[in-house]
Amino acid sequence: MKIERVEALAVRLPFRGTFATSQGTVGSAAEGAEHVVVRLQTDDGTVGWGECRPSRHWSYETHESVCSSINRYFDPALRGHNPFDLAGIDRLMSRAIAPGFTLGQPIARAGVELAVWDLLGKRLGVPVQTLLGGTSQRAITLSWTVVGHEPEAVAGSVEEGRRRGYRNFNFKVGFGATTDRLVARTIAELAPDAFLWADANQAYGLDEAVRASRMLAEFGVAVLEQPLPVNRYTDYPLLRSRSALPIGVDEGLYTPADLLQLVRLQALDVFVIKLCRMGGIRRSRQAIELAQAAGLTCLGSGLTESEIALAACAHLLAAAVIETPNALNGRQFLGAHLASGLAGEGDQVVVPSAPGLGIKVDEQRLAALRVPLSCEP
Structure with a gap:
């Protein structure tokens, strides 16, 4: 069982009201909410789904940077790898995009990792909590x-x-x-x-x-x-x-x-x-x-x-x-x-x-x- 494809899909969801912090507005009805959905498929046809929520008002990661990180760098790095090797997947993403002071591109990585956990649970027939x-x-x-x-x-x-x-x-x-x-x-x-x-x-x-x-x-x-x-x-x-x-x-x-x-x-x-x-x-x-x-x-x-x-x-x-x-x-x-x-x-x-x-x-x-x-x- 090998990873065949990792794909980031940019979506904008409708937003109710306005959500503001001391650092600025992070969500509004006018702008909507920028989300990224991750679809990960293995060579046996199993599909796992992940999601992450970048916001330029909250983090240095943006809609564009998350999709770019996943589609241009993490996808080719992870193709052919065993999805059960979570530590190995983590290392490959660190090699694809080097960390800064601490973990690099954490929001993009989270979207990928959630899809991996979803896929593993489906493959084994158990919920992630188990x-x-x-x-x-x-x-x-x-x-x-x-x-x-x-x-x-x-x-x-x-x-x-x-x-x-x-x-x-x-x-x-x-x-x-x-x-x-x-x-x-x-x-x-x-x-x-x-x-x-x-x-x-x-x-x-x-x-x-x-x-x-x-x-x-x-x-x-x-x-x-x-x-x-x-x-x-x-x-x-x-x-x-x-x-x-x-x-x-x-x-x-x-x-x-x-x-x-x-x-x-x-x-x-x-x-x-x-x-x-x-x-x-x-x-x-x-x-x-x-x-x-x-x-x-x-x-x-x-x-x-x-x-x-x-x-x-x-x-x-x-x-x-x-x-x-x-x-x-x-x-x-x-x-x-x-x-x-x-x-x-x-x-x-x-x-x-x-x-x-x-x-x-x-x-x-x-x-x-x-x-x-x-x-x-």
Whole structure:
């Protein structure tokens, strides 16, 4: 059994509303959502599907660069290789495109790796969760991402989440002390029993982050994610010593080795897992096990991935027995999905029991939503 073809397909999905962070808008109805679907086929005709979500407002990887990386470099490098050799596939992708300071092209690599896991599960007749060695947890819990900066908009977003069956909420901060306080207070008043999670997306300096942590603690917020820029390694231990809240880190973590450096520095309390940022399931699982061994809380997160990547996250997080609410918000923001097979009411996602990722890609819808890029074959 050998890999015969790896193909990246660029799509643009309809987007509901506007999703903004302190660093800018990462999704809007006007622009839609740029996704890449990966189709991997072996010489016996087995097909695996993967997905990744690049955004130029969130990462250096773009729609074009992800497709170019896969179609021009990873595809020829992986042809003829055994799909069961996950470590070998990883090495071949590193040789095809050299890493930078840390893992190179992680979002593109994640799309390929998800397709490999889907294919392996199908070939063996078992779900990915079983391949990962954990089957006791059958569902994951989602957190609703609150949007807006004015009281009416924030309240409306919280109420919409509650109507749709969500019990826990995450929200963006870093828009100024007055706005951050207003948003936190509004959410806390409407959801006093919820798990609340604030994400600054690198917006603060050290002293500002300390002040923000104390303000957010007044409203029962449980975690302050990524308050400082990713390269302020030595500031994070100082922040932890002065913060009123546990500190989570997301941006800047691409490999288990990156996480290990921060653990050694005692720089974080919470590991925020973004499967696509870490290059896929294999590295994410290694990092989760490291975080759990270090006594860190683990929270799952994403960037409006559709049902393909959401299924992968469900397998990963359930296998690792992550019971905290996860900010996987594709269902909230996307106006169309590319696959079926994921069940669950409200804020619950049931882990598929069918082989592989357990989803069925709608190839007709996929074709209708494709967009031409010069990097495609």
